[in-house]
Structure formats: C-alpha cells, structure tokens
Amino acid sequence: MKEVIKTYKLSKSYKNCNALIDVNINVNQGDIYGLVGNNGAGKTTLLKILTGQSQLSRGSFELFSKSSEKDLNLVRKRTGVIIETPSFYPKLTVFKNMEYYRLQRGIPGKEKIDKVLKEVGLYEAKKKKFEDLSLGMKQRLGLALAMMNEPDLLILDEPINGLDPSGIIEIRNLLLKLNKEKNITILISSHILTELSNIATCYGFLNKGRLVEELSAKDLEKKCQSFLEVKVTNSKKLAALLEQNLGYKEFKVISEDVIQVFDINRSPEEISELAISNKIGLMALDEKSIDLESYYMSLMGVAENA
Numbered sequence: 462m463k464e465v466i467k468t469y470k471l472s473k474s475y476k477n478c479n480a481l482i483d484v485n486i487n488v489n490q491g492d493i494y495g496l497v498g499n500n501g502a503g504k505t506t507l508l509k510i511l512t513g514q515s516q517l518s519r520g521s522f523e524l525f526s527k528s529s530e531k532d533l534n535l536v537r538k539r540t541g542v543i544i545e546t547p548s549f550y551p552k553l554t555v556f557k558n559m560e561y562y563r564l565q566r567g568i569p570g571k572e573k574i575d576k577v578l579k580e581v582g583l584y585e586a587k588k589k590k591f592e593d594l595s596l597g598m599k600q601r602l603g604l605a606l607a608m609m610n611e612p613d614l615l616i617l618d619e620p621i622n623g624l625d626p627s628g629i630i631e632i633r634n635l636l637l638k639l640n641k642e643k644n645i646t647i648l649i650s651s652h653i654l655t656e657l658s659n660i661a662t663c664y665g666f667l668n669k670g671r672l673v674e675e676l677s678a679k680d681l682e683k684k685c686q687s688f689l690e691v692k693v694t695n696s697k698k699l700a701a702l703l704e705q706n707l708g709y710k711e712f713k714v715i716s717e718d719v720i721q722v723f724d725i726n727r728s729p730e731e732i733s734e735l736a737i738s739n740k741i742g743l744m745a746l747d748e749k750s751i752d753l754e755s756y757y758m759s760l761m762g763v764a765e766n767a
C-alpha cells in the first residue's frame with residue numbers, strides 16, 4: 462500500500478502552548494482519513510504544517526514519500542487544500558470567481574473550470590453570483606477550487622462545519638465520489654465524529670495536541686458494536702470454555718471476574734448454562750453497547766486524565 466502522508470513525532474510549540482506533541486499519523490493511498498478532535502486539539506496546526514503554511518518545531522513528515530523542502534514543494538502541487546474558507550467575490554459569478562483563481566495560480570487551460578464545476582455539481586450554477594449560493598454550494602465551490610490542479614490528495618479542514626443536514630450529505634457524497642472515481646486520497650478534519658462516520662475509512666483522534674488513537678473504520682465499528690458483559694467468579698476459566706466448548710472467538714477478559722463477548726452468534730442462555738454446568742458462579746449477564754459519540758467521549762476523557 463502506498464503511503465501518502467506519514468508523520469514522525471511531529472511537534473509544534475507556540476510561545477504559550479504545545480499545539481502538537483509527538484504526532485505520528487499514517488495516511489495511505491485511497492484512504493479517507495478523518496482527523497477528529499475538539500476545538501484547540503491541533504487539527505488545523507497539523508494540516509497547516511503538511512501544506513507548508515506553518516513550520517514544525519520538532520519531528521518530521523513525508524508527503525508521497527518525500528521529505529526535503531524541494532521535493533515537498535513539488536508534491537504539494539499534487540495536493541488540493543481547503544484550510545480557511547477561500548474568499549470569493551460576492552458579486553462575481555461562480556465561473557468568474559474560478560477564472561480569477563485559475564489565473565492567479567497560473568493554472569493553464571480555461572476548459573478546466575467547466576470540467577471541475579461538473580465534478581462538484583456546480584456546472585448548472587456557473588452563471589450564479591457567489592452571494593446567491595447556498596452554504597453547501599459555497600463549500601462545493603471551495604472544493605472545486607481545491608480540485609482545479611487535478612490533485613491526488615485533498616486536505617480539508619472542517620469542510621462540513623456549519624452546514625445543514627442536506628449540505629452535509631451533499632459534501633459527503635461528493636467526497637465519496639471523488640475518492641472512488643478519481644482515487645483521490647482525502648485527509649479531512651472535524652470536531653464531530655459522527656459527521657465523518659459515513660465516509661472515513663480510518664481515523665486519527667487528536668486530544669490536546671496528542672494523537673490518542675489511530676484506527677480503521679472497521680476497527681472503530683467493532684469497538685462500537687454491542688456485546689455481552691458477563692460477571693462470573695472465574696473469568697479466565699469461562700474464557701477457555703467459551704472457546705473450547707462453544708467455539709466463540711470474539712471475547713475479551715476485562716478482569717478476574719468480567720468478560721465481554723462480541724461473537725455475533727453469542728447466546729446468553731448458552732453462556733449461563735456453560736458457566737453453571739462447570740461450577741462457575743454467574744453474578745450478572747448484560748447486553749451492552751457503546752455508540753460512536755460515547756466512544757469518542759471516553760477516548761477524550763481517558764486522555765484528559767492520563
């Protein structure tokens with residue numbers, strides 16, 4: 462798998478705060494990587510360093526396996542960025558705004574504008590003034606701008622922020638399309654995990670400048686699924702029996718008296734019979750689950766107390 466972004470103990474200190482502390486993230490080709498963290502967690506700082514808008518204090522990073530300043534400048538040409546909302550001219554049309562930026566950035570080929578407006582679904586609105594667009598359309602115009610240099614990587618800082626539910630769906634679908642059809646790798650930040658949960662293929666959780674967890678969407682889903690929590694007098698003995706007698710594979714011994722069972726085919730009756738017939742005292746058996754937001758809160762809470 463090709464690595465697109467890799468950071469090594471990336472750190473950034475300002476006068477009065479450490480915005481990033483030893484951050485190691487790994488983004489591979491084709492990923493939609495959700496960078497999630499509360500306000501002030503360090504998301505924008507990280508994205509600004511990757512895009513060359515800010516300098517790191519310690520550590521290093523690679524973009525498309527390149528790390529020298531000269532190479533980074535070259536590979537950044539393959540990157541589309543939205544960090545602060547680009548300032549468009551309210552009285553100019555969608556097309557004219559795009560043309561202004563195309564010329565300013567020295568991108569050849571006027572026909573690129575129509576192409577990219579079609580890709581983000583704004584072609585029909587190309588004669589509309591910017592001030593008459595919905596917020597979702599304005600965000601899509603920002604994306605069109607980021608797409609103008611036909612990037613392999615998009616770096617987007619909170620592009621969903623402030624959108625209404627239908628605007629969120631529009632942007633999500635668009636990002637999914639760009640990722641699937643054009644194989645564009647996407648690094649996208651948000652302070653709301655559930656906003657990314659329908660599109661991200663992997664996540665990095667930032668809290669107070671530290672990466673507290675990096676995991677795939679599949680692993681996050683597993684962590685958030687429902688499970689049976691069994692309280693018994695001897696959890697290790699029950700664990701061995703679950704495996705040998707019932708063929709369960711997905712369980713976790715939490716402590717001397719607690720096991721969590723994740724197997725899809727788990728049966729509370731089967732487990733209680735197994736415990737009783739093997740003289741293991743059964744104290745409790747509860748179906749539990751954790752949703753995405755609770756998982757996120759627990760992750761942030763754990764990190765806060767660390």
Ligand SMILES: Nc1ncnc2c1ncn2[C@@H]1O[C@H](COP(=O)(O)OP(=O)(O)OP(=O)(O)O)[C@@H](O)[C@H]1O
Pocket residue numbers: 475476478479480498499500501502503504505506507652
């Ligand atoms: N130019 C700066 N000078 C001093 N401190 C800064 C500067 N930029 C950011 N910070 C601090 O660095 C920390 C991380 O900020 P950053 O903007 O990266 O967080 P964020 O996760 O993007 O938050 P938000 O979601 O609010 O944008 C914060 O404590 C912030 O106050």
